[in-house]
Amino acid sequence: MPLEKTTQFFGNINMTIGVKAILVLLLVFNLVFSFLVFRQIQIMGKKLPTPLGPLLRFISTIYVGVAAAVLLLVVGVF
Amino acid sequence: MDNPTDTPKRSYNPFAMFAPQPVGVSFDEQDEGEEIVLLLRAHIVTLxxxxxxxxxxxxxxxxxxxxxxxxxxxxxxxxxxxxxxxxxxxxxxxxxxxxxxxxxYWYFNVYLLTNERVVDFDFQGIVQQKTSYAYLRQVQDVAPSIVGFFATFFHFGDVIIETAGERPEFDFFSVARPDDVAREILDQRKRVEPEGPSGDSL
CATH class of the missing domain: 1.20.58 (Methane Monooxygenase Hydroxylase; Chain G, domain 1)
Structure with a gap:
């Protein structure tokens, strides 16, 4: 019984590390994606100023911040 | 209702898909005296x-x-x-x-009709965007089309504009009221280059 529990324990640790690695990879991609969205909104805001432009810029800035924060959270806490 | 002249004079709706003379909208290469007559986006149903x-x-x-x-x-x-x-x-x-x-993607894929030209802001994915212009006097043919059940039901479709410019064809995809859009383009075209005595303007 203790052997089974030990095996299960190490299995779970491996699974946790695997999930963490996948999450970090996805979050890095997401951070790059959020920067690109931010830049696109900035560029389009200059090319085609609209009343909604500042709000979209604000939302995309928040999104970049949250994406970075979640990435740090996963690296540090997960 | 279907005649663009019956629509409200100016559109204040920032989410509008068919916005006559939109308030607060301009574009970077807008000439002095050039006015936006119509701003178009894909119909909301496409979302x-x-x-x-x-x-x-x-x-x-x-x-x-x-x-x-x-x-x-x-x-x-x-x-x-x-x-x-x-x-x-x-x-x-x-x-x-x-x-x-x-x-x-929906919001920045914008088609503009001004009193001088048609402008196509093409937002083709996250790292690619393109802007195309064609002057109204280069417009040769305008063909609206409504195809399919949803397009007929919600009254949206494509407007294909043939031009004599560098880009031979402009496609306004899935825009609301394509027939009104085509009529407005032709109206603006006539204003730019009034019909001659022989009636061979277009």
């Missing part, structure tokens, strides 16, 4: 697939977790409560990114 995808993505954790428990896959035996919460946060972060991208 329905993205909205449905977002709803499904939103619901997946609520459905998948109970199903996992039901078939004997207990996530809480593998991960701690904090880890499960972090995974949920990541999932919804991706969802927000998807919604934001879908929205800006």
């Amino acid at each position: 329905v697939p993205a909205v449905l995808e977002a709803i499904v993505m939103f619901a997946i954790p609520f459905v998948a977790l109970p199903i996992g428990t039901f078939i004997g896959f207990h996530l809480e035996n593998i991960f701690s409560g904090t880890q499960i919460l972090i995974m949920l946060v990541c999932w919804y972060l991706f969802l927000v990114g998807f919604i934001l991208y879908s929205f800006i």
Whole structure:
């Protein structure tokens, strides 16, 4: 019984590390994606100023911040 | 209703898909005295697939977790409560990114008709965007088309503009009231170059 529990324990640790690695990879991609969205909104805001432009810029800035924060959270806490 | 001259003089709606003389909108290469007559986006119905995808993505954790428990896959035996919460946060972060991208893709794919030219802001994905112009006097033919059940029901379709410019064809995809758009383009075209005595303007 203790052997089974030990095996299960190490299995779970491996699974946790695997999930963490996948999450970090996805979050890095997401951070790059959020920067690109931010830049696109900035560029389009200059090319085609609209009343909604500042709000979209604000939302995309928040999104970049949250994406970075979640990435740090996963690296540090997960 | 269907005649553009019957529509409100100016559009104040920032989300409008058919906006005559939109307030607060300009573009970077706008000439002095050039006015935006019509701003067009794809019909709001074209966003329905993205909205449905977002709803499904939103619901997946609520459905998948109970199903996992039901078939004997207990996530809480593998991960701690904090880890499960972090995974949920990541999932919804991706969802927000998807919604934001879908929205800006729709919002910035804009077609403009000014009193001088037609402008196509083509937002082709996250790292590519293109702007094309054609002067109204270069416009040779305008062909609106409404094809399919949903397009007929919601009254949207494509407007294909043939020009004598560098880019031979402009396509306004899935715009609302394509027949009115075509009529307005032809009206503006006539204003730029009034019909001659032989009537061979277009």
